[in-house]
Each structure stands twice: as C-alpha cells, then as structure tokens.
Amino acid sequence: MHLPRSPRRRSAAWAAAAITAAAVLIGPAPAFAQSxxxxxxxxxxxxxxxxxxxxxxxxxxxxxxxxxxxxxxxxxxxxxxxxxxxxxxxxxxxxxxxxxxxxxxxxxxxxxxxxxxxxxxxxxxxxxxxxxxxxxxxxxxxxxxxHHYALDATESRVSDAAGDSDPVTPEWGVKDIKADQVWDQYDDRGEGIVIANVDSGVQYDHPALKANYRGNNGDGSFTHDYNWYDPTGQCPTSAPCDNNGHGTHTMGTMVGAGGVGVAPGAKWIAAKGCESSSCSDSSLLAAGQWILAPTDHTGQNPRPDLAPDIVNNSWGGGDTTFYQDIVEAWNAAGIFEAFASGNDGDGVTCSTGHAPGSQAPAYGVGAYDVDGKIADFSGFGPSRLDGSMKPNISAPGVNVRSTWPGNTYKAISGTSMATPHVAGAVALLWSSAPSLIGNIDATRALLNEGARNVGDTHCGGTADANNVWGEGKLDIFASVDKAPHTAAVVTGKVTDKATGSALSGVTVKASGSDSNRTVTTSADGSYRLTLPAGTYDFALGGYGYADGARSGVAVTTGEQVTEDFTLTAVASHAVSGTVLDVTGKPLAKATVQVAGTPVAAVTTDSAGRFNLPKVAEGSYTLTATPAAPVLCNGTYNGKLTVDGDETLTARVPARSDSTGNSCTPAAYSWIAGSGKVALSGDEDARTIALPFPVKLYGVSYSSASVTTNGLINFMEPRLGDYENVALPSADKPNGTVAAFWDDLTLDKKSSVQTSTTGTAGSRKFAVVWNNAAFAEGSSGRVSFEAVFDEATGAVSLQYQSVPGSGASATVGIENQSGTDALQYSFDEPVLKDHSAIRIAQGTK
Missing domain, CATH: 3.30.70 (Alpha-Beta Plaits)
Structure with a gap:
C-alpha cells in the first residue's frame, strides 16, 4: 500500500473524461442487511x-x-x-x-x-x-x-520512562497469571513454539526481543523473509519496523525477555496489519493470509509449513462479521488466535464488546487490574452479533509494562494488553504439552478449566462463566497442571569439539513422524525440547561449524533425556569475483553478501569486482544487490559452496514485478508516426482503437486512452493526471503504460501519432509523442514512444530526445488495481537520447 499522493500542483478541479471503475488493493467482507x-x-x-x-x-x-x-x-x-x-x-x-x-x-x-x-x-x-x-x-x-479498525489500547493512562535495562523480576501480569510458576516448576518458557501478532509492527532488535525473533540467525545476521510481512508499505526497508509502538508492546508481553514476557522462550514473527494507529481491511486481510501461509517480503512463494502456532490480535471495532472467515481458517489450520474484547465498556453496560473478539468463533479477552477488578473500559457481552458469551476469558490489562520502540519500556492499558497474556500462556501450555499443538478446542477447554472464577452475573451467565469475566481470570499454571503430560523432555548442550566452548545460536531441530520442533541454543549452549513419545532425528546447524546430526533418538512418555552435541569448526576461505549487470557489463556499487551469515557485506568497485576475505566452509546463497538507480537490474541470488578459495561471476537477472513482467535495455529502433491522434493543449485524452489485441497484466484490450501527459490508460480516459507518482499506487490512474509520465503540453510544434508496421501476427504498433513541451516551462522538448509487439506481447519504450533525462517523469507499467508495477524510474535523470527499454510480459 502507498501513501496518498501529494496535493495537486494546480488548483483546477479535474474530472475523469469517462468513468467506469478502477480498483485498489485487496479484500473480503461480511454480510450486511439488505437495502x-x-x-x-x-x-x-x-x-x-x-x-x-x-x-x-x-x-x-x-x-x-x-x-x-x-x-x-x-x-x-x-x-x-x-x-x-x-x-x-x-x-x-x-x-x-x-x-x-x-x-x-x-x-x-x-x-x-x-x-x-x-x-x-x-x-x-x-x-x-x-x-x-x-x-x-x-x-x-x-x-x-x-472499513478501518482502531488499535485497541488506552495508551494515555500510564506511561513511564524506563531505561534500556531489562526489569529483573516478572511484571505483575506475568505473576498474576502464574506464568513464573510454570517457568519454575515445569522448566517451561515456551520453547519450540512460534507466536505471531497482527499489529503495528515490532522493533525487531529491541534488547528484550532480538534473541527470539525467528529471523535472527544467531550469528548477528537476520533473515526477514517468512518471518516478517508489511502489506501496508509503511516500513522503509524489508526489515520489521513499528511506527506506533503498540505492536512492540504486545509482542513484549508475549515473549519479551527479563520478566516482561509470558513465554520468553518462544520464537516470534509478525505481520504489520495496521498502518499506524488504525488498521484497514486491506492490510488486515493481507496479514491474515500471511499468517496462514508466510511468504517472502514481496508476498510471493507462500509456505504454510512455516505458519506460526499462535497469533495475537489486539485490534477491533464495530459489530461486523468481518474477519470471521479468517478466524475460522486459522482455527482449521491449528493456529490458536486471541482477540481483544475492546475498550468501549464503562464497567456497567452490557454488550459493549466489539468484533472480531465478539464473534462466536474468536477467543475474546477482557482486562482487569492489579487489584483484581475488571477494567472499567473492558468490553462486556453478550455479543451483539450472535448472542454468544463474551469475553471468553480475562487477563491483566491495566498498567501493563512492556517493550517499546527505542529500546525502552512503557506501561499502558487496554484489552490490547490483556490479550497477549493469553497468547503467551498458550505458548507455555503447548510447549509443556505438545500433544495439544493445533488442537484448538482442547486448548480452549484447558484455559477455561484453569481460569479462576469471578461471579459477576449482571450481564448474564453464572459464577463459572459470565459476560463480564468470561470463564474468569487466566491461570496458566492451573491449565498446565491439568494438561496431558505425555511429553518427554530432551535437554542438552552444544559445544565446540576442539575447545569445549559453549555454542550459542545453534539451531537444533528434532524431526519425527508426527512432530517437528525447533529451538536455538542459549548463551551457555544449552537447549530444551518437549517432544511427544516417538523416535526423532536431530539436525544441528550454525555458521562456522559442520552440521551435526543424530538419528533414531527414541523418547518415551515422561522421560527425561539428555542429548549433548559437539560440532567441529570448519576452515574459512576467500570468495571473490565480478558482478555483471543485466547486459553483461561490470556493475559498480553493488552490495554483495552471503545471506544468513555474519560475513560483512562488501561493495563492488568500478570494474564490478568484490572480495570476501573469510567465508566459512559450507553451502550458502550469495546475493548481489544493485545500487540505486537499479533500472532493469534485478538482485542476483546464486548457490555458493565454499570448500576452498572461490572465484565466481554473478550476472544479475532482469528486474521483474510480482506478476513476472521484466525489463531489459534494448536496441533503439525508432518508429516514425503516420496517423495523427487528435490531442492538443495542456490536458487532453483520446481513446484509440488498437490494430491487434494488447495484453496488460494478463488482460486483453482492443482500445486504450492516450493522454498529453505521456500515459496510455487501458482502463478509462482521464484528464488531470499531470502529477506523476511512484508506481505502484492505489490512486488512479491504474492499468497504465507510463511511457514518460510528466506534466506535458502539446502546442503547434507538438503532436501525438500512431503507426503500425509489419504483417498480421508480427505487427508492431507505436504511439508516438513528438516534441512535447513541459507545462511548467522547462526548456527543451521531449520525443518518445511506446511500441507494442504483436508476436511477443512485449512493450518497448523508446526515447529520441529527453532533455533533463527524465528527472521529473515516471516510466514503467502498472496493473489494473494499483498493487503491482514494474517501475523503471521515478523522478530520476536516467533516460538517454536514442535509448530503449523492453518490457516482457510475465506468465503469472
């Protein structure tokens, strides 16, 4: 998603020449009363x-x-x-x-x-x-x-100015739900469980969160693909960010170190479903999909096998069945979800809870304070939607201190703060009793049975279960006590074979027929796994060491097993070579790195050369990322096996969009126009018939609108699109070829023409702008064209004369909903006279 475009440069109110419909990003929805x-x-x-x-x-x-x-x-x-x-x-x-x-x-x-x-x-x-x-x-x-939904927190109630150091004792909420007793008596801190939130994001390198981020490779490097997703487009890089603080706070309550988190041994991942202080349907749905099937940072290549075990949702609002399909899909997938009940209560009025937490399929959470009193803002039931008892349970939600961006801590209040206590508690339960993992009904039953009853029935219900407290106050120690303790506990230590030194950050994976669990070693090299009875194969990996393995480790119910491992350090060697651009020429200033390792990245010199002096033996992915402007240069990702000094040549691929359209520099071959398009003046648009069907993002068209501003619009004829923006953009126009999108004007010296060459099946159709002037009075005139190839479906953009080199123009193509684009340039002086760019159609 992109921010709205900046205000128009001129005050005239422009309207569409002919409106049908355009599109924006994403979505689902509920049913409403029929009009x-x-x-x-x-x-x-x-x-x-x-x-x-x-x-x-x-x-x-x-x-x-x-x-x-x-x-x-x-x-x-x-x-x-x-x-x-x-x-x-x-x-x-x-x-x-x-x-x-x-x-x-x-x-x-x-x-x-x-x-x-x-x-x-x-x-x-x-x-x-x-x-x-x-x-x-x-x-x-x-x-x-x-619709848009508020992040559910009453942030103005309490805050503090805690410093960078972690608290040394558990926070009041952690103690109140007896999570610390689970730590002590069951030696369980959520190991082997992955928890997620859909929220405003997370400061991934916060001292209390950095170690158990699933994207932390344990050696100082990070892998964000499949561990973080930002459908809002608000984060400046592919790394996790939090432009609000809310998401960092809820994540800290779930897994934060030093006493703020309920399950500090669990791993976390996150999806930014909220732009900042509110969350749009579009972003929430994109995030909801990602939770079920995490993807890389582009939203491609889904991996449902990497879905989290638990997802926290501290947002909501309104009385709608929105998101209910997603809740039910998560439940079917064995993902435990927890939702905030909402902050619109007054301590008395009934049916103040809101969706999705008030929907029957969701596990809604109310809030109480350190004195054990229900929070006056906590949403009560019964549900306005379906009459179900709400909330399902209550947890600490007043003056809850947790992590905050800037490596600090903050105390805030809300059912947002109560909900992650429940999500973290489930991590403790599933870690202690892994036979429950994915069993949503049995897990809810244990949470409900363990809860401490509070008999407020003024909104209906009983002392055991009512519409103020739900099943009562969360007591995870009681729930763990009641759980089926059929698991074996495997502990051990991983050390350097030669020196005996403890190895931290080593991944330990146990794979069985019905269960796979993964943990990383702590600072002292130790690890802990709870496993259902069975036989497992262990695999260990850490940078700088040969992989370790042990097969056929049999464990029985309730058994305590020790499995220590020693890993052998491997030698390091130099990796050097040359990076070439998409045309095969040396590419300077490209960033070269060995992905997922602590090896420092290097930059290629003017001849495209690079040298990584010390890379440990092993198999890796080498990446080469072009420096801006990237133009048609994509990112190189190639296999790298190091067993001695290595020399290689890395040629970057053609850059592509999510649909698979790609661009390459092409040979310049100008096609002169022959037929005139009746365009003139500052703002004008004309619809023209195409001599053969032209496809854009898989959709075939027989006509298109041509504008004075260097755009070919396949959706509708529009006026007033003189202010170019970066692509993609949800704002209209969408479904365009931006041959040279700028504020242009056509006077008596200018024209727009078309020309068709070749024979049927191999024709080329050109739309040509001749000597277009810049509306704001810049000197010089620009001549350019878009050429459509019948045989291949490709479109070539050619530039005869480009004063300013395109410093104020957008060049590229965009899909019909403004959610995908292949942008060659935006306000960058990168175009040259007598040059061409070829955009090949994708197949996705």
Whole structure:
C-alpha cells in the first residue's frame, strides 16, 4: 500500500473524461442487511456503499462470493503443519475456481481488482451501475464497504520512562497469571513454539526481543523473509519496523525477555496489519493470509509449513462479521488466535464488546487490574452479533509494562494488553504439552478449566462463566497442571569439539513422524525440547561449524533425556569475483553478501569486482544487490559452496514485478508516426482503437486512452493526471503504460501519432509523442514512444530526445488495481537520447 499522493500542483478541479471503475488493493467482507433499493439483488449490499454510489461517487468495496472452501480435511490433520498446508490448499483452490467468472466479467468491464483466497473475495472500486450489476450476480453473496479498525489500547493512562535495562523480576501480569510458576516448576518458557501478532509492527532488535525473533540467525545476521510481512508499505526497508509502538508492546508481553514476557522462550514473527494507529481491511486481510501461509517480503512463494502456532490480535471495532472467515481458517489450520474484547465498556453496560473478539468463533479477552477488578473500559457481552458469551476469558490489562520502540519500556492499558497474556500462556501450555499443538478446542477447554472464577452475573451467565469475566481470570499454571503430560523432555548442550566452548545460536531441530520442533541454543549452549513419545532425528546447524546430526533418538512418555552435541569448526576461505549487470557489463556499487551469515557485506568497485576475505566452509546463497538507480537490474541470488578459495561471476537477472513482467535495455529502433491522434493543449485524452489485441497484466484490450501527459490508460480516459507518482499506487490512474509520465503540453510544434508496421501476427504498433513541451516551462522538448509487439506481447519504450533525462517523469507499467508495477524510474535523470527499454510480459 502507498501513501496518498501529494496535493495537486494546480488548483483546477479535474474530472475523469469517462468513468467506469478502477480498483485498489485487496479484500473480503461480511454480510450486511439488505437495502430496500436492492430488492432485485441476489446479494446483500452494504447501505454505506449504496449511499456513496447513489450520490454519483465511486465507492471502494469488497465483493464476497458465495462459495466457500471445505476445511473439514484441514481440521482432521494430524499435525499443525499438515492442518495449515491442507487449509491453504483448500482455500486457494476454491478461490481460484470460483473467482474466475467474476474476474472475467470485471476484465471485460475494465475494472481493476485484487483477490483474496482466505475469504474468497475481491476488492473493487466502482460506481452505481457496477454495484447493481455485481449485486445481481448469482455467485455474489455480499458487497461490503472497506472499513478501518482502531488499535485497541488506552495508551494515555500510564506511561513511564524506563531505561534500556531489562526489569529483573516478572511484571505483575506475568505473576498474576502464574506464568513464573510454570517457568519454575515445569522448566517451561515456551520453547519450540512460534507466536505471531497482527499489529503495528515490532522493533525487531529491541534488547528484550532480538534473541527470539525467528529471523535472527544467531550469528548477528537476520533473515526477514517468512518471518516478517508489511502489506501496508509503511516500513522503509524489508526489515520489521513499528511506527506506533503498540505492536512492540504486545509482542513484549508475549515473549519479551527479563520478566516482561509470558513465554520468553518462544520464537516470534509478525505481520504489520495496521498502518499506524488504525488498521484497514486491506492490510488486515493481507496479514491474515500471511499468517496462514508466510511468504517472502514481496508476498510471493507462500509456505504454510512455516505458519506460526499462535497469533495475537489486539485490534477491533464495530459489530461486523468481518474477519470471521479468517478466524475460522486459522482455527482449521491449528493456529490458536486471541482477540481483544475492546475498550468501549464503562464497567456497567452490557454488550459493549466489539468484533472480531465478539464473534462466536474468536477467543475474546477482557482486562482487569492489579487489584483484581475488571477494567472499567473492558468490553462486556453478550455479543451483539450472535448472542454468544463474551469475553471468553480475562487477563491483566491495566498498567501493563512492556517493550517499546527505542529500546525502552512503557506501561499502558487496554484489552490490547490483556490479550497477549493469553497468547503467551498458550505458548507455555503447548510447549509443556505438545500433544495439544493445533488442537484448538482442547486448548480452549484447558484455559477455561484453569481460569479462576469471578461471579459477576449482571450481564448474564453464572459464577463459572459470565459476560463480564468470561470463564474468569487466566491461570496458566492451573491449565498446565491439568494438561496431558505425555511429553518427554530432551535437554542438552552444544559445544565446540576442539575447545569445549559453549555454542550459542545453534539451531537444533528434532524431526519425527508426527512432530517437528525447533529451538536455538542459549548463551551457555544449552537447549530444551518437549517432544511427544516417538523416535526423532536431530539436525544441528550454525555458521562456522559442520552440521551435526543424530538419528533414531527414541523418547518415551515422561522421560527425561539428555542429548549433548559437539560440532567441529570448519576452515574459512576467500570468495571473490565480478558482478555483471543485466547486459553483461561490470556493475559498480553493488552490495554483495552471503545471506544468513555474519560475513560483512562488501561493495563492488568500478570494474564490478568484490572480495570476501573469510567465508566459512559450507553451502550458502550469495546475493548481489544493485545500487540505486537499479533500472532493469534485478538482485542476483546464486548457490555458493565454499570448500576452498572461490572465484565466481554473478550476472544479475532482469528486474521483474510480482506478476513476472521484466525489463531489459534494448536496441533503439525508432518508429516514425503516420496517423495523427487528435490531442492538443495542456490536458487532453483520446481513446484509440488498437490494430491487434494488447495484453496488460494478463488482460486483453482492443482500445486504450492516450493522454498529453505521456500515459496510455487501458482502463478509462482521464484528464488531470499531470502529477506523476511512484508506481505502484492505489490512486488512479491504474492499468497504465507510463511511457514518460510528466506534466506535458502539446502546442503547434507538438503532436501525438500512431503507426503500425509489419504483417498480421508480427505487427508492431507505436504511439508516438513528438516534441512535447513541459507545462511548467522547462526548456527543451521531449520525443518518445511506446511500441507494442504483436508476436511477443512485449512493450518497448523508446526515447529520441529527453532533455533533463527524465528527472521529473515516471516510466514503467502498472496493473489494473494499483498493487503491482514494474517501475523503471521515478523522478530520476536516467533516460538517454536514442535509448530503449523492453518490457516482457510475465506468465503469472
């Protein structure tokens, strides 16, 4: 997602020349009461959508399809990983098959969209006619407006100015739920469990969080792919960030070191589902998908086998069934979810809890203070949505001190602060009793049985379970006590074979037929695993050491097993070579590094050469990342096996977008225009017929709109798009080829022409801008063209004369929803006279 574009440079109010519909990012939605004005519809339409389009405006909404995936097979999976893989496969297959007819309809209508498999919905922007047409479709269940939800915390209540040092004793909430007793009496701190949050982000290198971030390689390096995801686009790099503080705080309560966290032995990952202080449907849905099937930082190559065990959600608002599909998908995948009940209570009024925590399938959490009194802001039940008892349980949520960005700590209040106590408690429970992992119903039952009853029945219920406290106050020690203690405990120490020194940060993985557990060694080289009875193969790995392994380790119920390991240090060697650009020329200033290792990155010299003087023997991935401007140069990722001094040549691939479109420099071959397009002046647009079908992001078009500002728009003719932006952008225009997007004007010396060359099947069609002037009075005139190739589907952008080298222009292509693009340049002086760029169509 991108920030809204900056204000227009001029005050004139420009309007679309002809509006059909465009699109934005992502989404699903719930069902709302049907309006009287849609009696012919088969779908329920959100009244707020009808209100907006009824005033002649476009509305952005989710189109939810009727067909939903059958997740029964996932629920029956034997392991958490099996459940997640099955749920992911079922959800994606159902979305792919059922969305195809609707996508074809939208493509025909020139309407952009983006789909979500987790809720089988598409996000669309359109007018009243489009809403009416969609509502009549037999495959559409509902049409719902996009909403935003508040991060659930009362942050103004209490704060402190704690320094960088960790607290030395457990925080009051940790002690109140008796997590410290689980640590002491069960020697259990959540080892082997992975916990996640959907929140504002996390300061991943906070001293209390850095060690147990799953992306921490244990040797000073980090791998963020599959461990962090930012669909909001707010973080400046691919590393985790938190521009609010809320997410860092909730993560600290779950897994923070030094007494702030309930399960400091668990690993964590995170998805930034909230832009800052609020969370959009689009970002929350993207985050929800990622939790079930984590991806790399581009959102590609999903891995449901890397899904977390537990996910915390300290956000919510409104009375809607939004996100219920996601909650049920997580539950089917064996992912335990916890949701804040909300902060709209007054200590008396009933039914003040909000969704998603107030939805029956969700595990909602209320808050109480250090004196054991329910917080006056805590949301009560029964649920306004379905009448279910809410909250499900209550936990410490007033004056909760936890981690905060800037390596500090802060005490704040809210059901947001209570919920991570529950999520962390489940990590303790599952670590102690691994037979429960992925068993949502049994886990909830144990939490409920262990809770301390509080008999406030003024909103209904009993002393055992009511709509103020739920099942009562969380007591994880009691729940662990009641759990099936069938696991064996395997402990040990990993040391250097030659010196006997303890090795920290070594990954220890135990793989069995029904269970796989992974931990890393602590500072003293020790590790601890709880495993169901069975036979396991152990695999160990750490930078600078040969891999270790031990097969056929049998453990029985309740057994205490010691498995120590020694690893042999390996030699180090020099790795040197040359990095070449996409054309095969030396690439200077590229960053070369051995991924996932502590080896310091180096930069190539003017001849593209690099040298890494000491790399330990082993197998790695070598990366070479071009310096800005990257142009058509992609990032090189190649296998590197070090068993002596190594010399290699790394040629970077053509840079591509998520759809697989890629660009390369091309031979300049100007095509002169022959037919004139009737464009003139500062702002003008004309629709032209194409001599053969042209595809953009997989959609075929027979016509396109050409503008004075160097744009070819396949969605609609528009005026006023004189202020170029970086691509992609959710703002219109979308579905474009930006040959040279700038504020241009056409006078008597200027023209726009077209030309078709070649024979059927191998024709080329050129749109040519001749001697266009810059509207703001810059000297010089620009001549450029876009050439479409019938045989290959490629588009070439050619530049005859480019004063200023494109320093104020955008060059590239963008998809129909503004969510994917291949941008060559944005306000960068990188274009040259008599040059060309070829963009090849992707296959995804």
């Amino acid at each position: 009287d004005t849609t009696t012919r519809s088969t779908a329920e339409v959100d009244p707020s959508v009808l209100d907006t389009v009824g005033k002649g405006k476009d509305s952005t909404f989710f189109v939810v399809l009727k067909k939903q995936a059958d997740l029964s097979a996932a629920k029956g999976g034997r392991t958490h990983a099996a459940k997640a893989k099955s749920a992911f496969a079922a959800l994606r297959a159902k979305a792919k098959s059922s969305q195809q007819p609707l996508q074809s309809f939208l493509d025909k209508e020139k309407v952009g969209y983006q789909s979500f498999w987790i809720a089988n919905a598409l996000k669309v922007t359109g007018d009243e006619r489009l809403v009416e047409d969609l509502a009549k479709r037999a495959d559409v269940a509902s049409i719902v407006k996009e």
